[in-house]
Amino acid sequence: MTTKTTTIGILGAGQLARMLALAGLPLGLRFVVLDPAPDACAAVVSTHVVGGYGDRETLSRFAGMVDVVTYEFENVPAESVNYLAERVPVYPSPRALAASRDRFAEKSLFVELGIPTPKFIAVDGLDGLRAAVSEIGLPAVLKTRTLGYDGKGQSVIKRDDDIEGAWARAGGAPCVLETFVPFTREISVVVVRGRGGETRFYPIGENTHSGGILRHTVCCLDDPAQSAAEGLASRLLEHFGYVGVLALELFEVDGKLMANEMAPRVHNTGHWSIEGAQTSQFENHVRAVAGLPLGGTGAVCRSAMVNFIGTIPDAAEVLSVDGAHLHDYGKAPRPGRKLGHATVCGDSEGAVEAGLNELLRLTRNC
Ligand SMILES: Nc1ncnc2c1ncn2[C@@H]1O[C@H](COP(=O)(O)OP(=O)(O)O)[C@@H](O)[C@H]1O
Ligand SMILES: [Mg+2]
Incomplete structure (x- = not known):
């Protein structure tokens, strides 16, 4: 046919x-x-x-x-x-896009849905920022409400002396001020929902950022936080009647989860799924959007992913790491730009950790 x-x-x-x-x-x-x-x-x-x-x-x-x-x-x-x-x-619905493009709307939705999130206040001027700092306390993070990614548009305020500089860096844009969270780890849950409501969750990723940019993600199998993370993401899926892949970034503090932000799209912390899962986040997103049956989201190996930011090592160097797979995006190098990533797969935590360390060493050398 x-x-x-x-x-x-x-x-x-x-x-x-x-x-x-x-x-x-x-x-x-x-x-x-x-x-x-x-x-x-x-x-x-x-x-x-x-x-x-x-x-x-x-x-x-x-x-x-x-x-x-x-x-x-x-x-x-x-x-x-x-x-x-x-x-x-x-797909996903324009309502999900609207909620995620404005941090204030996004965090307000978390509150509405009973998803714990750091305390936050909308800020429109320097006086408002001072008032928000006295309300929230320090340290705190000032973030522009829209257009931020990879840590852009953010400043950590540690002391009162940092307030003016942080406001100047925001360039007059509407912001939110939020509590700086002393998290024990950052995790994310990536989930896919089909047009008929079928929902599948990937194993959570444990994420390491520096300078606001994701550096690497380790896929966590049988993690104690898995089911709590799935429960929080499910509230968003149901609220939007969601179709496609959604990622929810979370802080873990004292064994409890708080939502940082959501992304109504495939997500950098799910890149390991290309080689590490039965069906990648990318394939499942297009399956969902095209109205096709979803594929399994279970892990087929242990895996970890490393981003290549600003520079990318030679292909031969990456591929000489046991179990490594290279994704070179073919982009012109520029400082802070994501140029590619590699995923290392293995059959034990130790093998993946060894591969991850080798890949991280390559990112420092190049
Ligand atoms: N309130 C916070 N407390 C502690 N760290 C934070 C906070 N907000 C952001 N960060 C750090 O900065 C990173 C990027 O911030 P995020 O809000 O996710 O913005 P982006 O849209 O740039 O990814 C986070 O992954 C985390 O490491
Ligand atoms: Mg983020």
């Missing part, structure tokens, strides 16, 4: 879109990506529409080329997503 090919449109054509297309092509899916950057790295595996996210003519052309729309980042203008949603199905 011949069925029509499903074409998935992706807003954004960075590495996440590239890995979505790489996962979906073998299923017979086709991809159209929209991104203003002519050299966007997903273009090699898809049809690239070059244009602005806010440009109606571009959006209309894009909508005409696809059966369904998804996105790889949160900062798509809400009006553009709504415009597209009037023409083609958009």
Whole structure:
């Protein structure tokens, strides 16, 4: 029987879109990506529409080329997503996108759904920031409400003397001030929900950040925090009638979980799943969006993932690490830019730890 090919449109054509297309092509899916950057790295595996996210003519052309729309980042203008949603199905729902693109809306939703989160206050000016600091106490973190990623738009305020500098760095943008959490570890749960409501959870990842950027993730099997993390993510899935992959970043403090942020998309802390799970987060996202049955999310090995940021080691060096798999995104090097990652797989914790340490050494050498 011949069925029509499903074409998935992706807003954004960075590495996440590239890995979505790489996962979906073998299923017979086709991809159209929209991104203003002519050299966007997903273009090699898809049809690239070059244009602005806010440009109606571009959006209309894009909508005409696809059966369904998804996105790889949160900062798509809400009006553009709504415009597209009037023409083609958009998954995950624009409501999930709207909640996650504004940190104040996101944290307010956590509170509404009974998901513990650090204390936070909206801040619109220097006086407001001073008042928020006296309310919340120090240390605290000032974050711009929108457009932040990889730690951008954030400042830690340790002393009263830091207040003015932090406000200046925010550049007058609306912010939230939140308690600095002395977490014991950072974890994330990645979950996928199909169009019919079928839900599957990946094993949680334990994440190490530095300078606000994810450096590495270790996939944790049979972790004691797994079921609590799943319970919190489920509240979001139900609230949105969610379709696709969702990631929830959590702080663990004294054995309890607090939500940091959610991402209504495939997530850097789930990259290990390409080799480490029965079905990768990328394949499951496109399966969900295309209305196909979901695949298993169980681990097929122990694994850990290392990001290559700013520079990327030679392929031969990475591949000489036992059990390592390289993903070079084909992006031009720039300080702080995610250029690729490697996942190391093994059959014991010790083997993965050894591989992880070798990969981390490579990131320091290059
Ligand atoms: N309230 C906080 N307390 C302690 N560390 C924090 C806090 N907020 C953020 N961080 C650190 O900064 C990282 C990036 O912050 P996050 O809010 O996740 O922003 P981004 O959107 O840039 O990922 C977090 O993963 C964590 O390591
Ligand atoms: Mg984050």
